[in-house]
Amino acid sequence: MANMGDVAKDAGVSKSTVSNVFSGKRSISEAVRQRVLESANRLNYRPNYFARSMVTKETRIIGLVMDSRKVKFNQYNLSFINGVLRECSSQGYRLLIDTLPSSFRNKVTQMTSEPVDGEIILDPLTVDERVEERVKSGRLMTIIGKPPRKYEAALPYVNNDNVQAAETATSYLLELGHRNILMINAVKKHTVSQDRKAGFMLSYSKRGLSPDEELIVYRDDAVSSAEFGYRTVMKWMEKFPDITAVIADTDQIALGVYRAAMELGLSIPDDLSVIAFNNDTVYPGEFHPPLTSVELNGEILGQEAAKLLIEQLVAKNKLVKQVTIQSRLVLRASCGPIKQGFPV
Amino acid sequence: MANMGDVAKDAGVSKSTVSNVFSGKRSISEAVRQRVLESANRLNYRPNYFARSMVTKETRIIGLVMDSRKVKFNQYNLSFINGVLRECSSQGYRLLIDTLPSSFRNKVTQMTSEPVDGEIILDPLTVDERVEERVKSGRLMTIIGKPPRKYEAALPYVNNDNVQAAETATSYLLELGHRNILMINAVKKHTVSQDRKAGFMLSYSKRGLSPDEELIVYRDDAVSSAEFGYRTVMKWMEKFPDITAVIADTDQIALGVYRAAMELGLSIPDDLSVIAFNNDTVYPGEFHPPLTSVELNGEILGQEAAKLLIEQLVAKNKLVKQVTIQSRLVLRASCGPIKQGFPV
DNA sequence: GGGATTTACAAAACCAGTTTAATATGGAAT
């Protein structure tokens, strides 16, 4: 592979001239420019990515960091990624998926700086060592979701207003007369579950009510979403037969809820109302009856996160900015007023 | 940020000693090793990724190249990615998503070598400039799917046996007595559509039959999958009311087919049999009746592709290897024998 | 028309690592 020196020699100019042709930083006469480009083309030369990055200290690569224990994107992550990707592509950044297990990364021989200008963190936890580590070494990042509380004021992030979202969903059901609402929440260690719980509680307390906290269930990430939704409803309905509504963490959970309802002979929405938080549904028309849901706009979140990060990268005077995307409740046909008359 | 020289000075050793501590290439006495590591830790030092890569000529990054016109992964791609990711993670490679539009990449000031050791190409086209370009500059790659014909013998790839898969699906329907089968094929310019067509035709011709070629429809990638499936069935059933079976490119297409069937008052499988090619279904239980499908194992394909690429990267004596993953027809409840008696 | 500024290019220093060649030390083998 030809290098800059080879091209310089071939074109009969100095290395710095070739450099300036390719970086465009200093002016070069058109005649020389053409001669250099011609030589470069003949020698099939392109500037070495690393040599350049090493001295400019800029990689034009953004890292995407996910929970290091799982190495698998789900539907939920996919929407973020697509948003991030769109922004990266339009601003000329590449996206590096960071999945190396920390066991690997901590081996002395593997220990290196990360080849990125900044990173986007997915699925923040209430105590998150990925964040700790990056704060400590002063690396730039943006979080999708709410950061661990101790960094909430210090880090840029994009998030839905999850308290609000949960409150809206809960209030809708309360207004329909439901009182025993099963809340299938996100995984407990994820920050989002705290906000959802808060919104849920808030909605009750604003009406002078208080929910049975046993009806707040946290997802177990070892079980598949649909399966967890199914099992939870089957189990809880047995213990609390007066449940008349379910709020599900995702539409995939809701899928399991639907299946359980069918199996229990419960009609949706007559016997059971269902709402789900969701990103961009894959199969929007696949629920019968269509699923009432809180639209979370994952793709927008991803795009805004990338935008925010890149803004930080190019800014000289850093400032911590946080973006909130409002979600909205989309009414379809899976919720109805509570049945009057005798309980089942 | 501290560099190797700083650490060397702090630990009272030479730069090359520090280098060897971190690379593990030459032996260092335990006492010195500890001293260096301590200094490094105190100075919060880690070796610079680029400086190292520049001289070792190894990045331990794999590129994932998708169709540059679309900057969006679909469900179908997600399964590949997860497979690739799994392999990368276990072998210590990072994954770089390459989405920069060629308009960007071809600007002189943006022209650089790619910071990867090798690449995985998604959705190969019958004429594919991404492949051309990489072959010309001698870059290592592995393709998921069948390469353009002219490179079929020259490039490593992993693929399903798509001729076989299509033949199996078609034969199953022909054996059930169906003769007018609507084939909703992949996008025409994708190589996979050619193989699917071949298998479809082959199945007919083996029985001395020949299909109405008007019943082979190619997907339009401008329309969403489910929507395309829906529209196509609505349109074709009007023109060819004697269609009794549909083979769909993906399960998402099948979703649209189901919807169309419902709208037309056709019962599945009594009036219409449906088969889909699919990767890892997100909602396996979501079809009523459950969808008979050709399981394509996207995740395995992705993993094998990464394995194949990494194998190439570390091998001294290059050889072109191609991997075929057999798919299998999973019978569920969406196909049945053709109805006897009067046509509708 | 003479000084100031701009333009076009080159030489050398620099970025942060690795690799090579050279040297010192200690132990085993002859």
Next chain:
DNA sequence: ATTCCATATTAAACTGGTTTTGTAAATCCC
């Protein structure tokens, strides 16, 4: 005691770019 060899360490060269500094020629300004 001398040779041989393995181990441990270093100085210097090298990777392939960019940036700084320097300088000659061209253009600008009054």
